[in-house]
Amino acid sequence: MNVYDILHKKRWNKKLSFEEIDFMVKGFYYSKIPDYQMSAFLTSIAINSLTDEETFYLTKSIIETGQIMDYSEIQGIKLDKHSTGGVGDTVSLIAIPILATFNIKLPKLSGRALGHTGGTIDKLESIPNFNVNLTKEDMIKALNKVGAFIALPLDLASADKKIYALRDLTANVDSIPLIASSIMSKKIAANSDIIVLDVKYGNGAFMTNYQDAINLSKTMLKIGKYFNKVIGIIISDMNEMLNSYIGNYLEVISAISFLKGKYEQFPKLKYIVFSICSLALYLFENYENLKNNNDLQEININELLNKYESKIIDKINNLEALNKFKEIIENQQGKSDIINNEYKYFYPKITYDYYSKSQGYINYIDTYRLGLAAGVLGLARKTQEDIIDNNSGIIVYKRLGDYVKEGEKLMTLFAKDNKSLEEALVFIENSIDIKPNYSNSIKYIYNTFFI
Numbered sequence: 444m445n446v447y448d449i450l451h452k453k454r455w456n457k458k459l460s461f462e463e464i465d466f467m468v469k470g471f472y473y474s475k476i477p478d479y480q481m482s483a484f485l486t487s488i489a490i491n492s493l494t495d496e497e498t499f500y501l502t503k504s505i506i507e508t509g510q511i512m513d514y515s516e517i518q519g520i521k522l523d524k525h526s527t528g529g530v531g532d533t534v535s536l537i538a539i540p541i542l543a544t545f546n547i548k549l550p551k552l553s554g555r556a557l558g559h560t561g562g563t564i565d566k567l568e569s570i571p572n573f574n575v576n577l578t579k580e581d582m583i584k585a586l587n588k589v590g591a592f593i594a595l596p597l598d599l600a601s602a603d604k605k606i607y608a609l610r611d612l613t614a615n616v617d618s619i620p621l622i623a624s625s626i627m628s629k630k631i632a633a634n635s636d637i638i639v640l641d642v643k644y645g646n647g648a649f650m651t652n653y654q655d656a657i658n659l660s661k662t663m664l665k666i667g668k669y670f671n672k673v674i675g676i677i678i679s680d681m682n683e684m685l686n687s688y689i690g691n692y693l694e695v696i697s698a699i700s701f702l703k704g705k706y707e708q709f710p711k712l713k714y715i716v717f718s719i720c721s722l723a724l725y726l727f728e729n730y731e732n733l734k735n736n737n738d739l740q741e742i743n744i745n746e747l748l749n750k751y752e753s754k755i756i757d758k759i760n761n762l763e764a765l766n767k768f769k770e771i772i773e774n775q776q777g778k779s780d781i782i783n784n785e786y787k788y789f790y791p792k793i794t795y796d797y798y799s800k801s802q803g804y805i806n807y808i809d810t811y812r813l814g815l816a817a818g819v820l821g822l823a824r825k826t827q828e829d830i831i832d833n834n835s836g837i838i839v840y841k842r843l844g845d846y847v848k849e850g851e852k853l854m855t856l857f858a859k860d861n862k863s864l865e866e867a868l869v870f871i872e873n874s875i876d877i878k879p880n881y882s883n884s885i886k887y888i889y890n891t892f893f894i
């Protein structure tokens with residue numbers, strides 16, 4: 444086998460075997476194949492795509508470069524929840540404690556901020572002393588004691604990091620087989636029984652084309668099934684921020700408020716959290732049947748919400764979910780007095796109110812620019828070593844379709860310094876379009892699939 448023949452084959456869109464794909468992945472990972480040849484390989488994939496079988500081979504090969512989590516000591520069904528990334532995506536902070544109260548085991552491995560989107564790990568680190576670096580033993584202990592943890596991954600699907608960095612440099616990020624294999628290699632190696640994915644679609648998501656979001660979802664479902672997982676996916680909206688609180692500490696504040704029963708203040712977040720939890724509960728309750736099922740099924744999310752919403756609300760109203768969040772924080776050495784007073788550690792350096800310059804209906808929100816603005820205010824790292832300011836962020840007071848008067852407060856910005864504020868204001872200007880009418884219908888979830 445040689446690299447040239449494999450590159451030539453893929454360039455002419457011929458089907459590759461597992462051995463050929465594996466030769467490229469491992470060769471590159473172990474530095475036997477140089478960047479320029481791997482770049483050509485990735486570009487051919489991005490242009491010609493891969494069959495489902497080839498995507499499975501690519502995923503399998505990436506998985507084999509890292510370890511696979513071993514939860515054989517853990518009794519019970521394990522469930523993993525993952526989002527493809529968005530702005531104000533606070534769902535994991537709320538859904539994990541809720542689901543843990545239903546006796547589901549939740550080993551949650553999360554990442555840091557990527558591009559204009561936030562990362563669950565950065566959000567949790569805004570809680571003083573919260574430890575995101577757990578050993579394998581810590582993880583097992585947490586699952587037995589609390590039922591859940593949220594931590595940085597161990598060395599899972601190790602080649603993904605190196606491949607992702609090259610994709611990023613060579614404009615090969617937005618390829619469905621490459622995204623699907625990148626996400627699913629980490630999810631399969633994390634080794635839960637059930638995987639619930641929230642695929643974001645819209646101007647603040649990595650998927651800005653609806654058909655691409657569907658194709659990505661179906662590709663990931665098939666990969667999940669190849670690896671014998673029960674897997675469910677929702678395609679949810681990212682044409683505006685999910686939560687009106689955008690920022691690490693701001694999102695922790697809103698998660699605690701939500702779990703204290705103030706979820707009506709966060710309408711879109713409420714809808715997505717309850718939908719994700721309903722889908723997760725459905726897959727959990729039907730796990731044994733679904734394990735042997737091979738047919739893709741589509742369900743109206745409202746049917747699932749009708750079945751589970753009241754059970755979820757009970758867990759919030761009786762404070763079980765809030766107490767579970769407290770347990771997770773305490774188990775990872777975080778300061779849990781934040782639960783009693785969620786604003787306790789909120790000391791923004793600069794606070795700036797931003798007012799509307801015209802009146803009318805919010806017609807369009809450039810969610811991508813909003814995410815960039817939040818990053819510039821103090822949340823984004825330019826290099827891995829950069830120190831971020833967890834108190835930075837944005838509160839947005841209006842949503843799509845809302846009426847706003849001229850001079851009315853639209854947002855509050857929290858910045859690490861004046862220079863960052865000025866830079867962020869460049870993104871904020873023109874990020875919201877106001878028109879005399881609003882006629883679009885607002886949809887939060889587009890599809891729900893599972894197998």
Ligand code: URA
Pocket residue numbers: 527607616621622623625626649
């Ligand atoms: N998230 C990932 O982990 N990988 C991708 O390729 C895109 C989003």
